[in-house]
Amino acid sequence: MPREQLAIVQDIPGRLRVRLPATARITDLEVTVSQLSGVASCRWSPRTRSLLTTYRSGEIEAEAIVDAIVEQADVDTAPAPDAPAIPDNGSPVAAALVKTVTGMDHRLGRVSGGVFTLGVLVPLALALWAMRDLTRGPIRALPWSTALWYAHGLFRDYNLHGRD
Numbered sequence: 001m002p003r004e005q006l007a008i009v010q011d012i013p014g015r016l017r018v019r020l021p022a023t024a025r026i027t028d029l030e031v032t033v034s035q036l037s038g039v040a041s042c043r044w045s046p047r048t049r050s051l052l053t054t055y056r057s058g059e060i061e062a063e064a065i066v067d068a069i070v071e072q073a074d075v076d077t078a079p080a081p082d083a084p085a086i087p088d089n090g091s092p093v094a095a096a097l098v099k100t101v102t103g104m105d106h107r108l109g110r111v112s113g114g115v116f117t118l119g120v121l122v123p124l125a126l127a128l129w130a131m132r133d134l135t136r137g138p139i140r141a142l143p144w145s146t147a148l149w150y151a152h153g154l155f156r157d158y159n160l161h162g163r164d
Helices: 029-034 062-073 092-111 118-135 143-159
Strands: 005-012 015-019 039-045 050-055
Touching (some): 050 062, 118 143
Antiparallel strands (some): 005 015
C-alpha cells in the first residue's frame, strides 16, 4: 500500500516548509529535525499540519531535511512539479520572485480551469488601464505606468528563459 505524500510548500535557501498528511507520524518529528546539524530552528503547526525549518544552507541542504522528515513521519515525497525557469545570473531575489510569481500563475490557472494565467491577465489589465486613461481626456504623462510596462517586459525577457 503506497504511503501518503508530504508537500513542500516553501523551499528557499535557509527556509523550508513542508505540509504533512493526517496519517503522518509527528511524534518527535520536531525534535528529530531540530537535532540535524545546520538546522537553526524547527516549528510544528498542528493547525496547518506544516513543519517550518530554518537552516544554514552552507551546512545542510533542504533535501537532507526532507529525507529526515520522510523517514521520521513515514511518508513519501511528492513528485517535484516542473521547475520554473530560474535566472542564470544566480540572483536569489530574482529566483524568489520567479518562484512566487510562478506559484501564483499555477494557482490562478488551476482556479480558472486554465482560462486565465498571469501571462494573460497582467497585459490585459495594463491594456485596460491604458485605455481608461486615454478615454478620460487629454493624454498626460504616465511615467510609472510606462516604467511598469518596461519592468514587466525586461523581467520576462531576461529572467524567464525556457518558458512556453
